[in-house]
Amino acid sequence: MSGIRPTEDSPVAVDGDGGGAAVPPSGAPTALRQRSLSDSIGPFFQRYGVLIAFAAVVIFFSLERSAFLTLVNLRAVFSGAAALSVLAAVLTVPMMMGDFDLSVGYNTQVLGAIVVTLMAYRGWDAGSSIIVTIIIGAIIGTLLGSLIAWSKVSAFVITLGAGILLQGVELRITQGHTIFQGLSQSYIRLAQEKFLTFTLPVWIALVVSIILWYVTGHSVLGRRMAAVGGNQEAARLSGINVERMRTVGFIIVGVGAAVAAVIITSQAASDYADAATGLLIPAYAGVFLGAAVLRPGEFHIWGTLIGVLFMSIIQNGLTLMNYSSSTTNVVQGAIFIAAVLTSRIGRQRT
Amino acid sequence: MSVPAAEPSGGAAASEPVTPLLEARGLSKRFPGVVALDDVSVSVRAGEVHGLVGENGAGKSTLLKIVSGVYSIDDGELLWKGEPVSFKGPPEAVKRGIELIPQELDLALGLSAAENIMMGIYPSRLGRVRWREVNRRAREIASTVHLEADLRRKCATLSPAEQRLVMIARALARNASLVIMDEPTVALSEVEVDALKTVVRELRQNGVTVIYVSHRLDEVLDLTDRVTVMKDGRVMSTEDTASMTKPRMIEQIIGRTYGEQFPQRREPPSADPLLKVRNISRGFVRDISFDLRPGEILGLAGLVGSGRSEIVRMVFGADPREQGEIEMDGRPVKLKNPQQAVRLGLSLLPEDRRGQGAIVNMSIAANVSLPVLRRFAMRGTGLIYDRVENRAVRESIGQFNVNTPSVRRPLKFLSGGNQQKALIAKWDMSNSRVFMFDEPTAGVDVGAKQEIYARIAKLAQGGAGVIVISSELEEVVGLCHRVLVMREGRCVGELKGGAISEAAILELCYAA
Numbered sequence: 001m002s003g004i005r006p007t008e009d010s011p012v013a014v015d016g017d018g019g020g021a022a023v024p025p026s027g028a029p030t031a032l033r034q035r036s037l038s039d040s041i042g043p044f045f046q047r048y049g050v051l052i053a054f055a056a057v058v059i060f061f062s063l064e065r066s067a068f069l070t071l072v073n074l075r076a077v078f079s080g081a082a083a084l085s086v087l088a089a090v091l092t093v094p095m096m097m098g099d100f101d102l103s104v105g106y107n108t109q110v111l112g113a114i115v116v117t118l119m120a121y122r123g124w125d126a127g128s129s130i131i132v133t134i135i136i137g138a139i140i141g142t143l144l145g146s147l148i149a150w151s152k153v154s155a156f157v158i159t160l161g162a163g164i165l166l167q168g169v170e171l172r173i174t175q176g177h178t179i180f181q182g183l184s185q186s187y188i189r190l191a192q193e194k195f196l197t198f199t200l201p202v203w204i205a206l207v208v209s210i211i212l213w214y215v216t217g218h219s220v221l222g223r224r225m226a227a228v229g230g231n232q233e234a235a236r237l238s239g240i241n242v243e244r245m246r247t248v249g250f251i252i253v254g255v256g257a258a259v260a261a262v263i264i265t266s267q268a269a270s271d272y273a274d275a276a277t278g279l280l281i282p283a284y285a286g287v288f289l290g291a292a293v294l295r296p297g298e299f300h301i302w303g304t305l306i307g308v309l310f311m312s313i314i315q316n317g318l319t320l321m322n323y324s325s326s327t328t329n330v331v332q333g334a335i336f337i338a339a340v341l342t343s344r345i346g347r348q349r350t
Numbered sequence: 351m352s353v354p355a356a357e358p359s360g361g362a363a364a365s366e367p368v369t370p371l372l373e374a375r376g377l378s379k380r381f382p383g384v385v386a387l388d389d390v391s392v393s394v395r396a397g398e399v400h401g402l403v404g405e406n407g408a409g410k411s412t413l414l415k416i417v418s419g420v421y422s423i424d425d426g427e428l429l430w431k432g433e434p435v436s437f438k439g440p441p442e443a444v445k446r447g448i449e450l451i452p453q454e455l456d457l458a459l460g461l462s463a464a465e466n467i468m469m470g471i472y473p474s475r476l477g478r479v480r481w482r483e484v485n486r487r488a489r490e491i492a493s494t495v496h497l498e499a500d501l502r503r504k505c506a507t508l509s510p511a512e513q514r515l516v517m518i519a520r521a522l523a524r525n526a527s528l529v530i531m532d533e534p535t536v537a538l539s540e541v542e543v544d545a546l547k548t549v550v551r552e553l554r555q556n557g558v559t560v561i562y563v564s565h566r567l568d569e570v571l572d573l574t575d576r577v578t579v580m581k582d583g584r585v586m587s588t589e590d591t592a593s594m595t596k597p598r599m600i601e602q603i604i605g606r607t608y609g610e611q612f613p614q615r616r617e618p619p620s621a622d623p624l625l626k627v628r629n630i631s632r633g634f635v636r637d638i639s640f641d642l643r644p645g646e647i648l649g650l651a652g653l654v655g656s657g658r659s660e661i662v663r664m665v666f667g668a669d670p671r672e673q674g675e676i677e678m679d680g681r682p683v684k685l686k687n688p689q690q691a692v693r694l695g696l697s698l699l700p701e702d703r704r705g706q707g708a709i710v711n712m713s714i715a716a717n718v719s720l721p722v723l724r725r726f727a728m729r730g731t732g733l734i735y736d737r738v739e740n741r742a743v744r745e746s747i748g749q750f751n752v753n754t755p756s757v758r759r760p761l762k763f764l765s766g767g768n769q770q771k772a773l774i775a776k777w778d779m780s781n782s783r784v785f786m787f788d789e790p791t792a793g794v795d796v797g798a799k800q801e802i803y804a805r806i807a808k809l810a811q812g813g814a815g816v817i818v819i820s821s822e823l824e825e826v827v828g829l830c831h832r833v834l835v836m837r838e839g840r841c842v843g844e845l846k847g848g849a850i851s852e853a854a855i856l857e858l859c860y861a862a
Contacts, residue, residue: 219727219731219734220723220732220734221732223723227709227712231705231706233705234700234707234709237688237706238692239691239692239693240720241687241689
């Protein structure tokens, strides 16, 4: 089983709170009233708990710091979250089928190295470098995905190995150097280009999300992926090529990693070590926070985006309040856990 | 002896009213969009076998889940030995001696039978489980339910009948005084059903009360002392079984008079075979050959485990075959995976609904439209037109009277039988030319069975070839033009037309 579900499948979620308290013989009516109250609050929290927390955090920061709710700051937050959003959004797709991709950070790192070296060492122009990098991302995804789907070894394990491998590849390409010379101005400007007040990377993240929302929610492909995620054997017996669906999931991640790599290197105007490797965990934090939003227990693109934004805003707000990154991390982690727990409070009895 | 005696029962034929073991008073339960139970009152006497029958979605399962602590009560009262109770979860019901054995067994398949039987009550010393004691006690209890399998075997390797007995043994190990059996005989062969009936009768002799839920009305008539009929979330009647007849029971269940159960059989036109299967083999299933003509309904009979399902799975490409050829319309076809099968116009309704058929977290519509999704999508972009899809699905499941406020609800909100009907509708919609139905009426109520039979006959009349696997011989006899009987992986006989009878099939099943 490679599938990991955030919450219970069963419609009959039963929490084991039968702690042994005896039921008072005449207590039935009161018990009834209490339950109906928690019955209505539970599902509400389950759906909107994260959103309410999000709103509370936004209100808190805007009261604390007047610089928080300004266009300049929001621009910075969105631009900073763009690459992460792309990664989290694409990772949502295999996650719907129960597949993790632990190699995505290194993958992005390698693709960043590729796009930059093509320009810096080979003298390619920005356009062709980007296109080739995206193609390479797709190829890596294809190889990884087919290996996982046909070997039937869990994606968690294979991508763990692939991550180590890609790390070596990246080191071979860059020799550990930061590469900043030889990047064309047009490439660097890519990240700075503004369009309707926001930078291009923000719009790219939005477009990627819209495409994925359409594919996963409204297309034949997405429906088939959902079927694979719901019951692999039933999907197979309905004539769906399960292996192909899972592979497509990883191809989407590969392409997304390439896009994220371009955003990161363009924003930094360079390729440096560990520019992307650290994004793995925040990206998955976004994915799992997203599964606690609106449709509890389900991975979905908009949820993921909200999750990523939530985490980014916390970081931004705390930074504005002059907290160190150690504090920021502790708070982010704690809020993440609290949010995921909140969404489970609603697992009430039916 | 570990079989628990229930509280001293007042004697079966007590003249004065005795406190019932279990009583429901005006129970109601609502789910979003559905009233599952509406003012239900029913009482179960200590020491009786109480039958519970009704259509899919009539509220039987909901009632049982309330009794066993899975669901909470919206309205009304539940009395256990005369005292009002409100369980906060199954463990509380178990503590009082109420055990539900669900239709879909919840055994730990990776653990041994003995471990399953003793689950949660392992005898231990200083925190160490005394395994020898576990095995000894499990064996003792297993023998009271005539479970003869080696209890050290993993549950996954036991037959469905043996697994069922493990569940009953587990209930007894925990000193159950009320055992609720939901469709215990689904997927059991006739012999196994008889054995199970014996177990139930012995439970009653030992003072255990049993609630017995089944769509197989003959069983209910044969086994129970009293029977309660439910319809649309209400109780229609509770009567002594002795005074109940099958036709009257059916009428109460479906709420109308019941015509012919099976549609009229029309001889298939003589034509070249649609499907030719030659010498296919896999594992213990060897050298199976048969033809299927358009318009023909071919039955595959035999005991559970005789290789029936394996044949249709091979034909469908779900399991690779080790040898043998398959032809469609006289041309050899590969059929190496279900994808090719679906493309060639084959359908398979698998036997294991929960494991292989239903995608419970997806909507009803998404389940039903899955094999033919492209039909509802824009060419090129793959955009699904939800409205077109909804309409087609609504129409398709409407033929089988699946009740649901919306086809966009998750499949899991349907009762088991209604899920089965939806899955039949799924393949019905596929315009296939060969339909293979493995236990099509498992867990389906009597009225819906009639609809499914009619639909199968209609598919055949429309020129499709149909293969039906069923453990209910009545079904095979009533529906099929031709029957192949399987035994131990081989085809041991073929019956045609008037020669098809339950006796003839059974004879072939057991002939040594």
